[in-house]
Amino acid sequence: MAKVRHTNLTYLLIGILALLTLAPIVMLVIGSFSEGLRNVGKFTFEKYISVYSDPGLVDILGNTVMFVVGAALFSTILALFLAYLNNRTNIPWKFSFKVLSVVPMMIPHVLFSVSWALLLNPSNGILNLWLQQLFNLSNAPLNIYSIPGMILVEGLLDLPIAYLIISPAMASFDVSLEESSKVFGGGNLKTLFKITLPVLRPAILAAFILCVVRCLASFAVPSVLGMPGRVYVLSTYIYRTVNTGFIADYGKAAAIGMSILVVSISLIYVYRYMTRSSEKYVTVSSRGFKPVVIELKKAKIPLFIVVVLISFILIVLPVLVLLYTSLVPYSMVPSAKAFSMMDLNHWKTVLADPISLLSLKNSLFLGVVGATLGTLLSLFIAYVIVKVKTRTAGILEALSFLSFSFPGIVIGIGFMWFFIKTPLYATIWALLIGYVATYLPYGIRPMTSAFVQIHSHLEESSAVCGASLLTTMRRIVIPLLVPGIVSGWVLMATMFLRELSLSVVLSRPGTEVLAVQILRFSEDGLWGRLSALGIIMIFFSTLLVILANILGNRFKPAHD
């Protein structure tokens, strides 16, 4: 009976996901094989031949691999370190660090990249000038316009994704596994590498893969930091292919995007293969679990200082740069002159601008409603992916990644080609459906990582007592999943609040959103207004994150 129920649920979810994600992809596939300017034309391979026979592609692929793997590794390792300290130890100021780890998610990527260019450009970057003075150097020691610079900034931008996936898994970790290791003589480090990290493998892999997929699709960092340093990756290659000339050939862009799609889908199957024995990763079973806080003892203060420094240099400093930019009349290096010219003009202009206010209202609606619907859908999908380990569940997982895997420049066009054929075109609902369809992995990943840790005995016990699937979910599973649900909701809400790729294509008068308004300021070169609106966006995102965490803490099951 339960099996039939699961099969029905799987097919229903496949139906919904296929409707949401396949439609734009099918339009893009047709576009990539069609002649002419529109998305449907005479069949041709010409677009594939043209983009894949480019002799420059080999170098671009090399750069892409370095950038993507470097940034994804950096995000995952940093997230692991911060999640461990925040969840498992008695480090002070935990709540602040939790919020800080998510801050880069809230900042528009273009703005974050520009902030880092102001700090570390080789001509007059603030940190470079400071280091030159400090060490009496004739040249700037650091150059943000390079692959390491791009890895640093992209890694930071993707840190929240990795953190919000790894953190719930850390929070549900059963310390008895570590205690057993210690009983058998394992030290702290040995226990970490032999027990803690292997048990967390699904979450770590999920975080790494999601970061890889995001980096592949990333455009802001390669454009703002890669292009000035003549470092091109696949997304800037797509941009160049699309942009050279007045007639953008999105069919060619889709043809390049297909290879990214293949890589992403392959990664999902690698992930499924590597975590196929899910019972190995169970940490919450019917025996009960008790996450215990580890005393840092002597390491407490040094580690606290390290985290404060990381948070300051990597997160607070760029945000301060934004604040500074919003107060000076034009782009200026900090100086007595700059501070004397500070005023609130950019803020006044933005707060009096009706389109900026409408954008804020629309984005908040999309953030709250979209993330709630997206989380609900993700909950069921994650359940099927983890608990119904059939081939069809694998299809469901692959489907959920389809739109997400495509570079932003391209997927928006796919949605436009799809929505134009429905009455939803140019409405706020098109944006909402597009957002949920594209960013489902943000909801699904943290929840699958959390689901993996919950033993099926709990559900089986509930079923034996006569509870329905929904009741079991509501009474047993969901309360244990609260950290994963909060993570998924936060990832989606902050993403929807600053979403640009789809919005720039689908937004029309009346459905403007924050990121489109920010792009508008950026295209006018109005960095001050852009920073002011960016800070407003960060403020509301932070508010949502805090509210979600407070609600999450209220509904979390008591361990004692």
Place this chain on the structure above:
Amino acid sequence: MKRTQRFGVCVLVLLFVVGTVFGAGSSEKAVVDSGAMEDKVTMYASITAIEPIIEAFSEKTGIVAENTRLSTSRFVSTVLTEFGAGKLMADVLQGPLPVMEILKEQGVISDYVSPAIENYPDWAKRDGIHLFGIEYVALIYNKDLVAPADVPKRYEDLCDPKWNNQIVMANPASHATTISWLVGLKENVFETEQQWYDFLHGLAANNPMFVASFSPTPAPIESGEKLIGISMPKYIVTKAPAPLAWAQVEQPLMGSPRAIAITADAPHPNAAKAFVDYWLSSEAMSLLAEEVGEYVLTSGVYPPIDGIENAEVIPIRELSDDELVKWGAEFEKIFE
């Protein structure tokens, strides 16, 4: 399974009902048929910072003007996708001339000729496409950091090694306007092709920093990260009080012509005509010049930029997409 199917059907029906309610097209056709003035007009424009004109029009006529900014690269595909589906929302299109010519060929643009174009030069009148300005490009520098004696007097001065690592420009391999501008130098400024190639190689030797388009060019100049750039003089107005100035070279300034037109099946045709007529008026062109820094074709109207009234500003030839791709590849070889 039946319950599942029922649920699936319900979701689909709900989606379409919601979409129909919220995304329903307007019922403006009756207004159009009666010849009455509609209460709104929708514009798709590639030009930036035009809010002052939109506001002035709405204030003057009571017609609400809405603008969606479409970058040049997305312009043709977006408009053709909507037009092909019979859902083009724009009444008025504003873009570079080559883009408007492509749309005209595809039947998107109406034949409406505004009476306000009468006072413009003859080359600005193109059967429904009205040319009103030039997207002029110049050498923009930081006047706080560049001494007057060092300011270039000719384009060739950019090849001086003193500008090594001090120049910012849009990527000449992909940015259509920069590609057109560089080809425009060959056709309008340099006497021989060799002189032009020497200029290109000299510029490339100074290792300019590339950005995606014109809009990111002024920021590094303002902040002093770079001293000079190939950019647009309009930023001197829109980014005031930034220390930006233009190098008053002896040679002409050049740029792509900017155009405006009404769509063939405009949802609000009467309001669209009123908007285009206003856009081409001296009043609107003065706003465009004074508040947005644009170079307009209305006689005697100039942006408030020192010395710009003495500059010779000429339109460049419209390059086809094949030419843009060809020259983009050539510039990539020279500059990379």
